[in-house]
Amino acid sequence: MRELKWATxxxxxxxxxxxxxxxQSGRKLYAVANRTHAKGVAFAEKYGIGKVYDEIDDVxxxxxxxxxxxxxxHNTHIGFLRKALAAGKHVLCEKSITLNSGExxxxxxxxxxxxxxxxxxxxxxxxxxxxxxxxxxxGGELGKVKLIQMNFGSYKEYxxxxxxxxxxxxxxxxxxxxxxxxxxxxxxMSSKPDRIVSQVKAAPTGVDxxxxxxxxxxxxxxxxxxxxxxxxxxxxxPSRSRTAMWRSSTIRAxxxxxxxxxxxRWCARSxxxxxxxxxxxxxxxxxxxxxxTRRAGPGRFRPMRPPRRSKASxxxxxxxx
Amino acid sequence: MRELKWATxxxxxxxxxxxxxxxQSGRKLYAVANRTHAKGVAFAEKYGIGKVYDEIDDVxxxxxxxxxxxxxxHNTHIGFLRKALAAGKHVLCEKSITLNSGExxxxxxxxxxxxxxxxxxxxxxxxxxxxxxxxxxxGGELGKVKLIQMNFGSYKEYxxxxxxxxxxxxxxxxxxxxxxxxxxxxxxMSSKPDRIVSQVKAAPTGVDxxxxxxxxxxxxxxxxxxxxxxxxxxxxxPSRSRTAMWRSSTIRAxxxxxxxxxxxRWCARSxxxxxxxxxxxxxxxxxxxxxxTRRAGPGRFRPMRPPRRSKASxxxxxxxx
Numbered sequence: 267m268r269e270l271k272w273a274t275x276x277x278x279x280x281x282x283x284x285x286x287x288x289x290q291s292g293r294k295l296y297a298v299a300n301r302t303h304a305k306g307v308a309f310a311e312k313y314g315i316g317k318v319y320d321e322i323d324d325v326x327x328x329x330x331x332x333x334x335x336x337x338x339x340h341n342t343h344i345g346f347l348r349k350a351l352a353a354g355k356h357v358l359c360e361k362s363i364t365l366n367s368g369e370x371x372x373x374x375x376x377x378x379x380x381x382x383x384x385x386x387x388x389x390x391x392x393x394x395x396x397x398x399x400x401x402x403x404x405g406g407e408l409g410k411v412k413l414i415q416m417n418f419g420s421y422k423e424y425x426x427x428x429x430x431x432x433x434x435x436x437x438x439x440x441x442x443x444x445x446x447x448x449x450x451x452x453x454x455m456s457s458k459p460d461r462i463v464s465q466v467k468a469a470p471t472g473v474d475x476x477x478x479x480x481x482x483x484x485x486x487x488x489x490x491x492x493x494x495x496x497x498x499x500x501x502x503x504p505s506r507s508r509t510a511m512w513r514s515s516t517i518r519a520x521x522x523x524x525x526x527x528x529x530x531r532w533c534a535r536s537x538x539x540x541x542x543x544x545x546x547x548x549x550x551x552x553x554x555x556x557x558x559t560r561r562a563g564p565g566r567f568r569p570m571r572p573p574r575r576s577k578a579s580x581x582x583x584x585x586x587x
Numbered sequence: 588m589r590e591l592k593w594a595t596x597x598x599x600x601x602x603x604x605x606x607x608x609x610x611q612s613g614r615k616l617y618a619v620a621n622r623t624h625a626k627g628v629a630f631a632e633k634y635g636i637g638k639v640y641d642e643i644d645d646v647x648x649x650x651x652x653x654x655x656x657x658x659x660x661h662n663t664h665i666g667f668l669r670k671a672l673a674a675g676k677h678v679l680c681e682k683s684i685t686l687n688s689g690e691x692x693x694x695x696x697x698x699x700x701x702x703x704x705x706x707x708x709x710x711x712x713x714x715x716x717x718x719x720x721x722x723x724x725x726g727g728e729l730g731k732v733k734l735i736q737m738n739f740g741s742y743k744e745y746x747x748x749x750x751x752x753x754x755x756x757x758x759x760x761x762x763x764x765x766x767x768x769x770x771x772x773x774x775x776m777s778s779k780p781d782r783i784v785s786q787v788k789a790a791p792t793g794v795d796x797x798x799x800x801x802x803x804x805x806x807x808x809x810x811x812x813x814x815x816x817x818x819x820x821x822x823x824x825p826s827r828s829r830t831a832m833w834r835s836s837t838i839r840a841x842x843x844x845x846x847x848x849x850x851x852r853w854c855a856r857s858x859x860x861x862x863x864x865x866x867x868x869x870x871x872x873x874x875x876x877x878x879x880t881r882r883a884g885p886g887r888f889r890p891m892r893p894p895r896r897s898k899a900s901x902x903x904x905x906x907x908x
């Protein structure tokens with residue numbers, strides 16, 4: 267089977283990371299398309315890529331291109347998706363893949379009609395941390411998910427001229443980082459949420475600056491999950507903690523959802539009433555194994571002793587059964 | 588000024604705590620009223636209280652009683668409030684003071700008409716921990732509150748015959764423990780929330796078993812606070828963490844809101860973008876001073892060194908300015 271030829275459409279920070287990731291597995295981008303031709307040339311020279319298109323749209327007509335990686339601003343995605351998919355190219359599109367579900371439905375229909383793959387580059391779905399959590403969950407030890415809680419925020423300079431606050435450039439917290447919160451929650455939910463309520467705080471430009479969202483899905487007699495997310499493009503001290511709660515257990519992933527190297531912590535808690543004097547909690551931590559250890563076996567994480575905690579902040583003593 | 592004479596209406600667990608608290612300050616309850624007379628007699632004998640009413644309503648007619656403490660089930664509160672306030676008694680009523688705002692408005696009007704005090708025994712409003720947090724907030728170091736997050740849950744046996752799940756006895760999560768979550772958020776909010784959305788999971792009896800709530804208040808050009816609470820009478824591993832976020836700082840109180848003895852932790856975070864490699868966070872902890880230390884000065888808390896944390900779970904290194 268011949269190796270697929272990748273072209274990048276856009277050559278910003280993320281496109282650099284794509285090329286570097288390809289190089290780590292001994293491959294390269296085949297071609298570069300960019301609105302500013304000079305930047306495309308510089309990008310190609312930096313990485314020794316052989317082809318730069320004169321016009322950005324030329325990439326769609328190139329019969330040698332198999333996959334197009336779209337990393338241009340959100341608002342341009344659907345236009346490029348239409349052209350790429352109609353030209354029979356597979357597409358990996360940066361998040362947020364489209365601005366709304368209508369655009370996404372159109373892109374999916376186009377991909378199906380042209381028998382090509384369409385994927386959103388939502389990193390966390392490909393991280394070993396989340397696959398490991400899935401493995402633990404599938405093992406049944408934790409029971410059913412009862413509640414998922416996500417906080418996700420980032421700082422942006424409060425400059426309304428910045429593209430993050432520009433409505434015409436698809437600014438706002440949801441399309442920038444809220445998608446991480448929603449995707450992380452969706453990862454742990456057994457089905458699509460069917461009830462959604464939210465509150466939004468708008469920036470002066472009208473884009474969403476901060477929001478709280480409640481989600482419930484219909485699985486089973488009771489909703490299987492209850493989720494919330496808050497994200498902010500500027501106003502709150504950003505928090506990136508997330509918690510998933512099961513019948514008797516809690517998983518907390520205290521670091522950024524994209525992390526491949528940081529640990530996950532979880533604790534099992536008693537199903538019985540919690541005594542007033544002590545918390546029947548025992549924290550456990552998984553951390554990604556070193557590459558050498560990882561090669562040795564299928565497991566990506568190894569159990570760690572509970573982190574050292576001051577008595578002041580935690581009285582954890584016993585693990586619940 | 589003569590000492591006010593207190594009577595308890597109800598003699599359950601909380602009434603015992605009231606009597607014990609009074610005894611710690613060298614005082615006693617004056618009288619006991621209880622639906623089951625024998626229990627009232629036993630309570631009075633236990634604590635050496637001189638007066639037990641034959642009928643529960645007799646307490647309202649006793650001219651010697653100044654204050655009535657109502658600790659009967661929620662659904663009986665409004666009936667007793669009407670009688671006590673109309674009789675010119677001050678009232679301290681256990682939470683939840685009434686089942687809805689209509690009942691509360693009626694009780695407030697009655698108290699005003701009779702020139703007596705009416706208070707809900709919401710413990711956290713009287714805890715040194717929260718007063719200390721108020722002092723820190725008022726100092727301006729943290730800036731304006733940007734987000735408050737509360738989780739509050741408790742386990743109950745999933746028995747629909749239990750009063751906690753009985754609609755006629757005012758069961759359900761909100762009246763039982765949700766009021767703690769809302770009261771804690773309200774403590775940190777500068778004004779009453781004016782926008783409220785929620786999702787509720789109902790128990791088979793129809794009472795609220797679990798819910799998520801989003802609140803926003805109208806202060807300033809932007810909402811000053813954004814709040815959420817989840818509480819569960821059974822279904823999720825109960826969490827009692829709460830977080831208040833300021834422009835540049837976060838306060839986390841990791842223990843039960845009623846605690847007078849457990850520490851509060853807070854961290855200040857940079858207003859600038861957070862570097863990818865390290866979190867510009869330094870945790871600080873306040874713990875209540877010992878009684879001896881507390882007598883020595885007005886402060887109730889003293890600064891502590893940051894809790895010992897494993898590198899795995901925290902890379903905190905520098906305090907932001």
